[in-house]
Amino acid sequence: MDGRKLAGTWQFWQKNLNTNEKRKANFKIIFSDKNDFTVQYSDLQDKANPASGNYHLENGFLILQPKQPSAHPFWEKPIFFFDGDILILNRQDIYVFGKKE
Numbered sequence: 001m002d003g004r005k006l007a008g009t010w011q012f013w014q015k016n017l018n019t020n021e022k023r024k025a026n027f028k029i030i031f032s033d034k035n036d037f038t039v040q041y042s043d044l045q046d047k048a049n050p051a052s053g054n055y056h057l058e059n060g061f062l063i064l065q066p067k068q069p070s071a072h073p074f075w076e077k078p079i080f081f082f083d084g085d086i087l088i089l090n091r092q093d094i095y096v097f098g099k100k101e
Contacts, residue, residue: 007033
C-alpha cells in the first residue's frame with residue numbers, strides 16, 4: 001500500500017482475545033498523502049491528549065512517529081501491517097484493527 005491509498009480516515013476496533021467480542025475504538029486516524037497523521041477522538045477525556053505526527057511505510061509496515069511523547073503508551077511508536085485492506089496493530093497482547101471509511 002502506498003500513501004495515496006492510505007490517505008483518508010480510518011476507524012479502529014479492538015477485539016477481545018478471550019471472548020472474540022469487537023468494540024469500536026474511541027479514535028480514528030486521519031492519514032494525509034503527505035506522510036502525516038492526526039488522531040481524532042470521540043472521547044472528551046482523550047481529546048486533551050492528542051496524537052499527531054508523521055508516518056512512513058517500510059517493508060510492508062506502517063510506522064507512526066508521533067510529534068510529541070504521549071501519556072498513553074499506545075501512541076509511543078505504533079507499528080501496523082496490512083492484511084488486504086485492513087490495518088492491524090503489530091502487537092501480540094491486544095488485537096486492534098482499522099478499516100478505511
